[in-house]
Amino acid sequence: MEPQLSHRVEGAVATVVIHHPAKRNAMTAAMWRALPPLLDELAHDPAVRALVLTGEGGTFCAGADISTLRGSPDETPGLAVAAEEALAAFPKPTLAAVRGHCVGGGSQLAAACDLRLAEEGALFGVTPARLGIVYPASSTRRLVSLVGPSTAKYLLFTAELIDAGRALATGLVDEVLPEGELGKRVAELTRILASRSLLTQAAAKEFANGRTDRDAHWAAQARGSGDTAEGVAAFLERRQPRFSWTATG
Structure with a gap:
């Protein structure tokens, strides 16, 4: 199968899968380009209320496919930033489900999600220093906001990999689950x-x-949504609320 992003929608949850197992799910230029329009499609689907990003099989994403950098060394970083920013701007909750390696561009994508869950044995790294690449300012700021300046500098300066336990301790991930869970x-x-x-x-x-x-925008949205009235009514009636507001308006 060609390297690709696949997706499925089950119930209210969309799952986007990075599929390039021959290279530990490294992202090709075509895959970076495909992510923003796919996210836009899912953002405008009123049935979708949350999104999961994960990798095929036992790894999340080993970064950019390095073979593509030789032909277009200046293009790929820009494509990666565009994909990262599209993911960060997705108007619904996003969750990265990480197994195995989450390195380079993979860590960019995981950091752009709202939440990150990892399986024991996962490895994380921010590795542009291995290739002489300047890590984008927006990506650096996002990493600093997650782990703080000192840990961000450690990851960027050394390009060393850290395990899931350290990633949890630094705030890079939110939960670490046993294998199979x-x-x-x-x-x-x-x-x-x-x-x-x-x-x-x-x-x-x-x-x-x-x-x-x-x-003011969100106050107006709240007034016109009915969600507050529904939430209060459900609480008083001791039932599950049925919220109706969608990001599509």
């Missing part, structure tokens, strides 16, 4: 995410990502 936990957590108010989540995501000038 990651899929179950991802399914459980995405069910929770999909059951909550997408209005609350979308506003919180914007604010947490530094967009602090849209209070």
Whole structure:
């Protein structure tokens, strides 16, 4: 099978799978290009309320396919940043499910997700120093926001890999699961995410990502959504709420 991004939608959860097992799911230029329009399609699907990004088989993503850098060394970093930014801007909760290697461009994609869950044995690395590549400013800031300046410098300066336990301790991942338990936990957590108010989540995501000038916009969305009334009614009636606001408006 050719290197590709595949996806499926089950219930309210979309899953995007990085598929290039011959090279530990390294991203080709075509795959970087394909991610933003795929995310745009899923963002506009009102049935989708959460998104999972993962890799085929036992690894997440080993970064960019280095063979593509020889032919276009200046193009691939820009494609990776565009894909990363599209993922960070996805208006619904995103979760990276990490097994095996999550390195280079793979770590860029994982960091752009809202949450990161890893299986024991996963390895993480930010490796542009091995190739003499300048890591993008936006990617560096995102990494610093997750792990702090000191750990970000360690990862960038050394290009060393760290294990899942250290990634958890530094804040690079949110949970580490025993081998064989990651899929179950991802399914459980995405069910929770999909059951909550997408209005609350979308506003919180914007604010947490530094967009602090849209209070009036989100107040208007809340007034017109019915989510608050539904949430209060469900609480008083001791039932699960049925939130109706979608990111598509």
